Amino acid sequence: MLDIKFIRENRDIVEKAIRDKKTEPIDLDKVIQLYEERKALRTKLDEVNAARNKAAKEQNHADGKRLKEEAGEFEIKLPNLEKELVTLVSKIPNVPSADTPVGDESVNKIIRTWGEPKKFPFEPKAHWDLGKDLDIIDSEKAAEVSGARFAYLKGDLALMQFALIGLAFKTLGDVETLSSIAADAGTSVTITPFVPVVPPVLMRTAVMNRMARLHPMDERYVFEKDDLVLVGSAEHTIGPLHMDEILEEKRLPIRYVGYSTAFRREAGAAGKDTRGILRQHQFEKIELETFVVPEKSMEEQNFIVAIQEHLMQSLKLPYQVVLKSTGDQGAPNHRGIDIETWMPGQNTYRETHTSDLMTSYQSRRLNTRVRRTDGKVENVHMNDATVFAIGRTLIAVMENNQQKDGSIVIPTCLQGYMGKDVIK
């Protein structure tokens, strides 16, 4: 959530953010009014408590008893007020960066493209046909066993999943590679290897809420009996890895690369992408999450996008980098960048990566802070991004590398992991 003081001092900016992001309208007067009420109540309670502490010290039973009752009233009102305020403020989206285009998806800005959509001397097939013909994707049996939007990955496609995981973890753990990526991208970030993480996929509902990722609830698989939610991304459990902590500045940047299954109900996507494995209830994803000082966070995001591009270039997949518009980026975003990869079977670019700069929007409620070298304490900035959405990357490899006979050439950088160079 945003800082309430920031909201008070920058009403017009916040109002514009709400408008531009087209989120639920919020009555900012009410927010400020609640804030003032809380402040006044708090001040009164402090005064009563001061008197009460004095009475206790003097063992003045009569005054103590009276003041205790007085304090009791405030102690009921205050938490309610606090709760109401946080609920309201949590609905206010992050403020978009200056370079974020204002509008819906249609004004998303293509920053650059890499590679050329390949011309095939034959009609390229969609991955669902390739997958079925090669017996490496089985959606039919999955539908019987689990339902729509599930699939079995089999044989060499299952192997390729682990090859992608291997490539990602190797690259993000290699300081030399990271240094050259950062230098090529013109960033001067401090290079540290990403710490590999296999996070939990079930988490407490309350923590998901603090990550600003619980809503819309319809998108989440919820286990009410246990008060747990299934993650929709490794981000959800890696992001809170430092909640309620104050990190020393010299520990930053902290960088993680995590692998997990992601679960999504796809409640609002009925009828969309129903064929193949583009949009599944369950998919594997490698995600990265970094914690940096505020003034470095945008450069960090540029570094992250450079890493994403490096990996896609290793796979020789044509892609475009897109700066997401206010309407297309999520509420917690300050700046959102997507990579869309060319999918010949669908004759279009499809989203395979996203990179979200959250500034302090998540860290404020997670209570993840940094103690600067001068002793000041402030919320860290967080970046979160896809390394590989494995299903979608597999689609891109399958469709881009297909040959006339229906076989698929394995990208050079994955051959070592798979022990072969073609799927047939």
Next chain:
RNA sequence: GGAGAGGUCGCAUAGUGGUCUAGUGCGGCGGUUUGCUAAAUCGCUAUACGGGUAAAACCGUAUCGAGGGUUCGAAUCCCUCCCUCUCCGCCA
């Protein structure tokens, strides 16, 4: 799932109703001493909100896992929940 022991300042630990303004050690920061390092020694050492200030200092309140209760007064007593550890059971 059963039985037991616990959760205190960055870490370790003391603290069984007012003397806790939470002690001590380690770590960290600063000073003195010092050719350098080490050692010694002195001081400081959290967060939030409010007041105060040019900025500090400083003052008030809250925080001893979380929330409630008893009491004039709770780290300490009671209740609920969460978590950790040990043993048993079950289990990949």
